[in-house]
Amino acid sequence: MKAAVAQTPDSSPEYTDFPDPSPHAGQRVVELVAAGVHQLVLARAAGKHYSSEGVYPLVPGVDGVGRAENGSLVYSVFSPAPHGTLAELITAPENAFELPQGADPLQVAAGVNPGIASWMPLVARQNETAELGTVVILGATGMAGLLAVQNALALGASRVVAVGRNEAQLARAVELGAATAVRLAGETKADAAAIADALGGTSPSTVLDFVWGPPAEAALAVFQGHGLASHGADISFVQIGSLAGETAAVPAQVLRSTNIRLRGSGFGAFSYEEFSRQVPRYIERIASGAVRVPYRSFRLAEIGEAWEAAKRGGDRVVVVPR
Ligand SMILES: NC(=O)c1ccc[n+]([C@@H]2O[C@H](COP(=O)([O-])OP(=O)(O)OC[C@H]3O[C@@H](n4cnc5c(N)ncnc54)[C@H](OP(=O)(O)O)[C@@H]3O)[C@@H](O)[C@H]2O)c1
Numbered sequence: 373m374k375a376a377v378a379q380t381p382d383s384s385p386e387y388t389d390f391p392d393p394s395p396h397a398g399q400r401v402v403e404l405v406a407a408g409v410h411q412l413v414l415a416r417a418a419g420k421h422y423s424s425e426g427v428y429p430l431v432p433g434v435d436g437v438g439r440a441e442n443g444s445l446v447y448s449v450f451s452p453a454p455h456g457t458l459a460e461l462i463t464a465p466e467n468a469f470e471l472p473q474g475a476d477p478l479q480v481a482a483g484v485n486p487g488i489a490s491w492m493p494l495v496a497r498q499n500e501t502a503e504l505g506t507v508v509i510l511g512a513t514g515m516a517g518l519l520a521v522q523n524a525l526a527l528g529a530s531r532v533v534a535v536g537r538n539e540a541q542l543a544r545a546v547e548l549g550a551a552t553a554v555r556l557a558g559e560t561k562a563d564a565a566a567i568a569d570a571l572g573g574t575s576p577s578t579v580l581d582f583v584w585g586p587p588a589e590a591a592l593a594v595f596q597g598h599g600l601a602s603h604g605a606d607i608s609f610v611q612i613g614s615l616a617g618e619t620a621a622v623p624a625q626v627l628r629s630t631n632i633r634l635r636g637s638g639f640g641a642f643s644y645e646e647f648s649r650q651v652p653r654y655i656e657r658i659a660s661g662a663v664r665v666p667y668r669s670f671r672l673a674e675i676g677e678a679w680e681a682a683k684r685g686g687d688r689v690v691v692v693p694r
Pocket of ligand 1: 536538
């Protein structure tokens with residue numbers, strides 16, 4: 373088959389021949405219809421993600437939509453290396469998620485990964501708290517952040533505060549329903565003051581953090597309390613992505629002075645069973661148009677161009693076989 377193949381962690385994939393995948397027990401081989409080039413795909417191919425398997429040559433790609441022998445369209449996620457989803461043939465579990473009638477397979481391939489990033493922790497938070505209240509989104513300017521704005525509002529958030537550094541994308545977040553946009557200046561004290569100003573003395577129920585590093589440090593500084601008088605907050609700070617830094621300093625006094633819990637969301641933090649319960653719900657949202665996922669499509673043979681476009685960000689890059 374033809375596939376996008378990365379020879380090393382440092383090289384971009386090239387369009388070439390690669391052995392067909394052989395399905396393991398409980399799997400089948402399906403024809404690729406569309407696969408997204410997500411941040412996770414870039415990070416795993418570069419060996420920089422905690423789930424990277426270190427196997428090269430590698431066909432990158434973590435999920436995608438395929439066409440089964442009976443013609444049905446299925447969404448599949450995580451086939452073991454070296455057979456990722458940027459290939460003419462991909463593996464899918466026998467019980468892969470079937471797409472509803474009329475669903476746009478390219479939007480599904482583009483949207484499940486960035487959309488479920490916030491959907492999982494928001495549903496978990498919804499189960500813990502009577503009201504979602506205010507949701508702060510750090511890194512609201514990326515695809516996952518913009519979908520998070522829509523997801524938070526759909527799940528009942530009363531107010532979304534969008535935080536990021538890209539002005540045009542912040543404007544998009546506001547168009548999608550964010551009440552306030554905070555533009556990061558890259559200086560922790562000033563950024564903390566801007567986030568505090570947007571919150572106006574109220575505390576959010578949830579912070580969805582797609583960037584970590586200095587923006588997370590700025591947000592955490594906002595939640596420093598002043599003793600018992602500060603009691604009453606109930607904040608879940610959810611770490612989801614780390615594009616601004618792999619580490620962030622967490623002041624001890626923030627953890628002691630307010631009711632805040634720091635946790636993460638990703639494969640490993642939630643189980644495959646929990647993920648499997650939410651994926652059909654999310655695919656249904658995309659299929660019904662309740663959430664719209666902007667994408668650009670490239671042919672598999674154009675993988676070099678697609679890879680560079682994905683690195684630059686913007687509308688999600690989706691690869692189709694031809
Ligand atoms: N854990 C999960 O379940 C899960 C699922 C999906 C995605 N993720 C992660 O979530 C993150 C975002 O994914 P995505 O799909 O939204 O990516 P994306 O569409 O490529 O967007 C990335 C965004 O991050 C912003 N950014 C990068 N560096 C920044 C910095 N130093 N300060 C502020 N903003 C910065 C970019 O802003 P500029 O425009 O200003 O560059 C861009 O808006 C990634 O790390 C991804 O791996 C996690």
